[in-house]
Amino acid sequence: MRVTMTMRPGARMRTAAAASVPQSMRAARLRRYLGRYSRWKMAEHGPVRAIAEGGIDSTMVEAWLSMVECDALKEKIVRERGRASSAATLDLSRGEEECAKVMREAAFGGTGFFYLKGHGIPRETLDGVMRSHSWFFEQEAELKNTFRPTTKFHEPLGYKDAQVENILVEKESQTKPDFREHLRVARKRYQYDFHKETGVDTSVLDAHNISEMDGDHLHWVGQEDAGGRPRPRDDDDGALDDFKRRVEAYYSEAFKLSRKVHRITALSLGLDADAFDRYFQRPLDILMLNHYPAIKRDAAKGEVGMGAHCDFAFTTLLLTDGTEGLQVCKDKNRPVEEREWEWITPEEGTFVINFGDALERLTNGNYKSVLHRVANVSGRERKSVAFFCEPSADARIKPLAMSDGDDRGAGEGEGEEVETYARYLKRRFSGISEDLQ
Numbered sequence: 237m238r239v240t241m242t243m244r245p246g247a248r249m250r251t252a253a254a255a256s257v258p259q260s261m262r263a264a265r266l267r268r269y270l271g272r273y274s275r276w277k278m279a280e281h282g283p284v285r286a287i288a289e290g291g292i293d294s295t296m297v298e299a300w301l302s303m304v305e306c307d308a309l310k311e312k313i314v315r316e317r318g319r320a321s322s323a324a325t326l327d328l329s330r331g332e333e334e335c336a337k338v339m340r341e342a343a344f345g346g347t348g349f350f351y352l353k354g355h356g357i358p359r360e361t362l363d364g365v366m367r368s369h370s371w372f373f374e375q376e377a378e379l380k381n382t383f384r385p386t387t388k389f390h391e392p393l394g395y396k397d398a399q400v401e402n403i404l405v406e407k408e409s410q411t412k413p414d415f416r417e418h419l420r421v422a423r424k425r426y427q428y429d430f431h432k433e434t435g436v437d438t439s440v441l442d443a444h445n446i447s448e449m450d451g452d453h454l455h456w457v458g459q460e461d462a463g464g465r466p467r468p469r470d471d472d473d474g475a476l477d478d479f480k481r482r483v484e485a486y487y488s489e490a491f492k493l494s495r496k497v498h499r500i501t502a503l504s505l506g507l508d509a510d511a512f513d514r515y516f517q518r519p520l521d522i523l524m525l526n527h528y529p530a531i532k533r534d535a536a537k538g539e540v541g542m543g544a545h546c547d548f549a550f551t552t553l554l555l556t557d558g559t560e561g562l563q564v565c566k567d568k569n570r571p572v573e574e575r576e577w578e579w580i581t582p583e584e585g586t587f588v589i590n591f592g593d594a595l596e597r598l599t600n601g602n603y604k605s606v607l608h609r610v611a612n613v614s615g616r617e618r619k620s621v622a623f624f625c626e627p628s629a630d631a632r633i634k635p636l637a638m639s640d641g642d643d644r645g646a647g648e649g650e651g652e653e654v655e656t657y658a659r660y661l662k663r664r665f666s667g668i669s670e671d672l673q
């Protein structure tokens with residue numbers, strides 16, 4: 237194997253990004269890169285891990301591709317890059333109508349994942365939630381355990397360690413529980429609305445101090461005593477309050493942005509922008525901080541950070557720390573062993589959004605939820621923040637009338653009466669957590 241630092245005659249620049257970087261700079265970057273990672277390591281692990289571990293960017297990989305002389309290695313790199321997904325990008329700075337057009341074209345083609353940029357959420361809010369994320373999962377188990385649900389009526393909120401709790405999101409494809417810890421938080425109304433709608437007697441909820449709540453405040457499970465008062469704490473350095481404050485700031489932005497995504501989705505279906513508003517009178521939105529430890533996993537052996545699943549809800553807004561890991565399988569009906577996984581490569585300052593099963597049902601299958609999983613092959617820890625914007629507990633998600641051809645969307649169909657959203661959600665959760673059965 238031989239690697240030269242000069243451009244081969246006739247070697248083609250692959251992208252505008254690569255072309256815009258002077259050759260001398262690319263060579264210098266490549267030299268730096270090669271200094272840190274021997275060739276065999278690149279050959280063994282490919283660029284995905286190299287990017288994740290080495291802080292190199294895609295431009296450097298382009299430079300590598302232009303210069304590398306070893307055909308076998310090149311072929312391997314191209315193959316690996318070829319699996320990277322081509323999710324469409326919605327740029328909110330170009331307006332909702334424009335985004336709706338992009339969404340419409342991509343979504344009817346079966347892509348249920350998008351990048352979202354131009355969103356306007358301040359950088360400090362995004363950095364803030366990531367700082368909170370780091371802070372929380374760096375704490376001793378003793379602190380994290382104070383966020384555990386203390387009654388089954390707190391489910392699905394609070395802290396969980398999927399290894400300890402033995403959570404396998406998809407039992408058919410996993411040999412080990414998910415390699416992740418997570419913390420779920422939602423608004424104070426979540427538990428009352430959710431459990432009441434699923435038939436739990438309000439006196440039972442009362443006995444667990446779960447009452448009807450208005451307002452947008454978040455419920456930090458485990459942080460209150462049986463009377464609903466904040467638990468006395470030893471720490472008084474304010475770190476815990478700062479942690480919550482930054483998550484709350486992000487939560488509120490994530491909710492507003494998700495509702496914008498709903499407007500775009502409605503427009504893209506040929507509906508009025510506010511067509512989905514009636515499903516979101518008292519929404520059951522929920523946020524999940526996911527922490528994937530820095531243990532290298534082998535997805536081919538059924539070891540994953542989060543098992544294969546489709547999100548249950550309407551839309552998911554995903555923020556990550558930039559570490560590779562999310563993969564999608566475009567054909568969820570394929571047998572487990574025949575699935576093909578594509579990477580959704582993180583893009584700086586950009587969210588990933590996707591549709592959930594409830595939206596698929598609402599659109600009568602025209603917009604699809606896409607099967608995805610997390611394979612943390614980076615060897616580094618990975619952080620993600622998933623915001624699920626879910627309908628009100630009593631919302632009935634009936635398929636909308638959708639016609640073929642260009643005249644898509646519009647109106648509500650005569651679809652069969654379906655279970656309420658909370659009942660649907662409980663059924664879905666019960667497949668994963670016994671506490672919700």
Ligand SMILES: O=C(O)CCC(=O)C(=O)O
Nearest residue numbers: 524526547562610620622
């Ligand atoms: O961590 C990720 O990238 C994806 C998380 C996810 O799929 C979920 O929380 O439903």
Ligand SMILES: [Fe+2]
Nearest residue numbers: 545546547608
């Ligand atoms: Fe998901």
